[in-house]
Amino acid sequence: MKQHLSILEHNRTIFSRFLNFFTLEQLNKVPEGFNNNIIWNVVHSLATQQSLMYSLSDAELLVDQAWVNSYRRGTKPQGDITQQFVNEVDKALFSTSDQLKIDLASGVFNAYRPYITSTKMELDSIETTLPFILFHDGIHIGSILALAKLV
Numbered sequence: 666m667k668q669h670l671s672i673l674e675h676n677r678t679i680f681s682r683f684l685n686f687f688t689l690e691q692l693n694k695v696p697e698g699f700n701n702n703i704i705w706n707v708v709h710s711l712a713t714q715q716s717l718m719y720s721l722s723d724a725e726l727l728v729d730q731a732w733v734n735s736y737r738r739g740t741k742p743q744g745d746i747t748q749q750f751v752n753e754v755d756k757a758l759f760s761t762s763d764q765l766k767i768d769l770a771s772g773v774f775n776a777y778r779p780y781i782t783s784t785k786m787e788l789d790s791i792e793t794t795l796p797f798i799l800f801h802d803g804i805h806i807g808s809i810l811a812l813a814k815l816v
Contacts, residue, residue, distance in 0.1 A: 666769065666792070666795065669796060673799060676799065677762050683813075684751055689747075692746070693745040694815075695741075696815035696816060699812060699815075701808075704746050706809050707809070708736040708754055709738075709740075711732070712732050712737060713737070714798045714801075715733060722777050722778075723778075724773050727760070738783060769791070777791060
C-alpha cells in the first residue's frame with residue numbers, strides 16, 4: 666500500500682504542475698475533436714478517486730459533492746472555470762492525499778460496496794481500488810498530454 670500511496674502522490678504532483686503551468690485560458694480550452702479540457706481531466710481524476718474510495722465505503726467525501734457530480738464519467742465542461750477554482754483543486758490534490766493516508770491507517774474503509782468499472786475491472790475493496798485509481802490517473806495524464814499539444 667505504501668508504494669501505491671507514493672505513486673498517487675507523484676500523480677498528484679504531475680496534475681498540480683499542469684494546473685500551474687498552463688494559463689487559465691489553456692486549462693479551459695476544449696480543442697476540436699475533444700469533448701473535455703485539461704482542468705476537466707484533473708478534477709475528474711480527483712472526483713473519481715473520492716467517489717470510488719470514499720462513496721463506496723460510505724465515508725464522507727473530502728471534496729464537495731458538486732465536484733463529483735460535475736466531473737464524473739460521462740460529463741463534459743459546462744463553461745469556463747475561474748482561477749479561484751483552479752487554486753481550490755490544486756490545494757485539494759494534496760489535502761485529500763494526506764487525509765487518505767490518515768483514513769487508511771484509521772480503518773475508515775472497512776466497509777466497501779463492490780463496483781465494476783467501465784473497463785470491467787471489479788473493485789471489491791480499498792486494496793483493489795487504489796491500484797485502479799493509479800491506472801485511471803495514468804489514462805488522464807495521457808489525455809492531458811494530448812490536450813497540451815493543442816492548447
